[in-house]
Amino acid sequence: MKEIWIAAIIIQVSAAQNINILGALEVSQESLQSDLTSRFTDQEQFELLSFQRSESKQLSGRMCSTIEGTPGNYILLDMSWGGWIRGREVSTSMGLSYTRIQTANHPYVNAVNDYLTKNSATEAIFIFTKKEDLDQCMYYIIMYSDLRVTGAWMDSIDSINKIRDMKPRPSTVVIFGNKDEILKIIQEVGSRDLMQKDSHFILVFTDFVSESVVTSDLLSYIYNVQSTTLFLLQETTCCKILNRVSGCTCSTGITKPFLASAGEVVVKTYKQISASGQAVAKAWNCPSKVQDEKVYTAFKNTLKQNTEAAGLTFYTDAYMGSVISPPINFDVKKANDGQLMQIGKWNKQMMFQPSPEFMVENATRFFKVGFVLGKPWAWIEKADPAKQTDPNYIDKKEKNKGLTGYTLDLLAELSKSMKFDYEVVVATGNAYGSRNSKGEWDGIMGDLINGRIDISLGKTNK
Missing domain, CATH: 3.40.50 (Rossmann fold)
Known part of the structure; x- marks a missing residue:
């Protein structure tokens, strides 16, 4: 306690x-x-x-x-x-x-919660430097938020590893801290394979940092993710606290x-x-x-x-x-090809206000979906008939890697009705899997257990 x-x-x-x-x-x-x-x-x-x-x-x-x-x-x-x-x-x-x-850090958490709620997000990973920061955050989440939040902190590598090993893992990753703390967390997250194609990264800065510093010192460490959003403190935050109009410095x-x-x-x-x-x-x-x-x-x-x-x-x-x-005022910006684009502002009174040219997009879940090749369920449409169920002939440049079939049609319909994106993954060994004497699974069952895929679709027997 x-x-x-x-x-x-x-x-x-x-x-x-x-x-x-x-x-x-x-x-x-x-x-x-x-x-x-x-x-x-x-x-x-x-x-x-x-x-x-x-x-x-x-x-x-x-x-x-x-x-x-x-x-x-x-x-x-x-x-x-x-x-x-x-x-x-x-x-x-x-x-x-x-x-x-x-x-507490509640104004910062409030800002992110409001932004994610407006984007119809339901869950996220929150990463802080210290456990105390996460504890502060959770008082707000429990009392005021509908988000399902999984927390981690840098002082405990075990907590980072638990995030890495989650199956499935929330696609939204929110990092809180000053510039140096955020950079350290980003480097740690990258080294532990937490930057995925389906990831949406949100960086919430608790200190005053310029756009040039962000683009030169931080963005290069974030790669292979769907999007990166930044919450940058406006200078007006410092000016309001100091009760000045301009020329404000809150260096400490x-x-x-x-x-x-x-x-x-x-x-x-x-x-x-x-x-x-x-x-x-x-x-x-x-x-x-x-x-x-x-x-x-x-x-x-x-x-x-x-x-x-x-x-x-x-x-x-x-x-x-x-x-x-504190009179927290944020500029909310999205990174695009190394540049920052203003997408809105946030303060306690007005909450998140999108820029006129920016349309809030609902955050969608992303799943890696496993298949075992076999007609008519999933097969390679443009391959020679003798090779249409051979994983060596899939084409990564084609939509769904060139696969077609009943289960691909079902996946497309599920994606539309349930509003999620996906990537098709052929099962290891193109097999449903079996369990060895140690209790370990291979094939598509092993892929599910080991987190290589999130869900699978395939034929069923009577």
Whole structure:
């Protein structure tokens, strides 16, 4: 189980009244607390309490004991990856203002999920550098996505090998990371025979990289695949976080400036609510409702205004909780003969918006289909009659390698109705196969077991 922390951030508003922010974050992201409070003044105090995710009930008890009977204004600041469900429920029952700050990689996953959904994809392989990145991703997938995702990470070669050995394997491969991480993953994937004719590669960059660097340093490592799509961060992402119009530089990434700005927005918002007299210090009696819902509504509305004024993204999640997120803006481009073609843009508000000249194409599955040659099921139409069932005379330049027959006609109809592409493969030894004393199969059965083909078509006996 992952650990998270609950942090009590006590912010002095006046001599008579404090604002106390209780914040929950993952233990592996402990360093984020300094980024969040980097714009706080010397008067503001920071207190940190740790606990394990499996101890959510005990955590809510700690939260209650912290505020029980204490006059003051409190807000729960949730920085955990998928949202702290029990914390949100307790804060809602008390009238305690609740806000999430997005520290996970969910905006990047959200962008890809939206793109794949619009392309009617149903499954994909997601590859990260670290398992922690995959863990973050899966909180989003489980809660918000219908995709069937198989995950792998570079720190575990075993996980890459398991992807390689899948039968059949999803044709869409999504790689997340900065430029150097993506390059390393691409090289590893290529060395393990994961680049196939049916593969659709999607590269999601978490740093700012130029098109020239992509075309010169990365695309040459991707070969023999159906398509390569790139999600490139726009410069406006950095400018929005820095609240500038142009000339923006986020060379060390967006996490530090984003959290600094988000922390500043939360503090500013509650100061405004307190100054207006809407938030009055009361003695809390957890979990009984103490604060009027009007205070929460006023806080949420003001938080939205301040978040957007700071250039950050504000939205309400599926549980009606307020979320402050990095203002991720992507250019979505497709590689074509070493050049990049703009096919759309993505941000949280508009989601994937295709370019006017680009038509979204539904992603289709691709299968290698095995055959045993024999009339009238599958045979070589243009070969001499005596050679029409001899695999040595197939013509790779012809459609379906020159094969015709009842099973080829059936495959064509299945392809149309079920919307998939295919490649015909003649079975090893042009035989259905038999099992040896070790339990190993040859022929078309061995091809299926070993992953050389995905499905097979052939005659059946009564």
